[in-house]
Amino acid sequence: MAAKVSFKDLVNGEKPVLVDFTAAWCGPCKMMAPVLEDVKKKIGEKATIVKIDIDHNQQFATNMGISGVPTFVLFKKGREEWRNVGMISGQQLLGVLEKYAH
Numbered sequence: 001m002a003a004k005v006s007f008k009d010l011v012n013g014e015k016p017v018l019v020d021f022t023a024a025w026c027g028p029c030k031m032m033a034p035v036l037e038d039v040k041k042k043i044g045e046k047a048t049i050v051k052i053d054i055d056h057n058q059q060f061a062t063n064m065g066i067s068g069v070p071t072f073v074l075f076k077k078g079r080e081e082w083r084n085v086g087m088i089s090g091q092q093l094l095g096v097l098e099k100y101a102h
């Protein structure tokens with residue numbers, strides 16, 4: 001069983017972390033799932049992609065200023081570096097991840 005890592009510990013690393021704020025009822029979120037899987041295959045170990053369901057983590061989503069889903073937030077070394085609300089192409093996501101994965 002993998003050890004639980006706190007969100008703060010996860011985003012404080014050198015490796016960029018893309019957080020996908022999502023919800024089970026969100027159609028565009030469902031459409032983004034295969035796009036994210038493809039991006040993960042392409043970026044490999046250079047970045048981490050994490051899904052957070054806003055309905056199961058309401059307080060956290062509120063604290064993060066999430067007002068719509070999907071919302072993608074990229075962290076590196078504990079800092080928010082980039083944010084996008086709404087659907088985005090896999091190519092754009094890959095470009096953002098590669099920009100910070102150095």
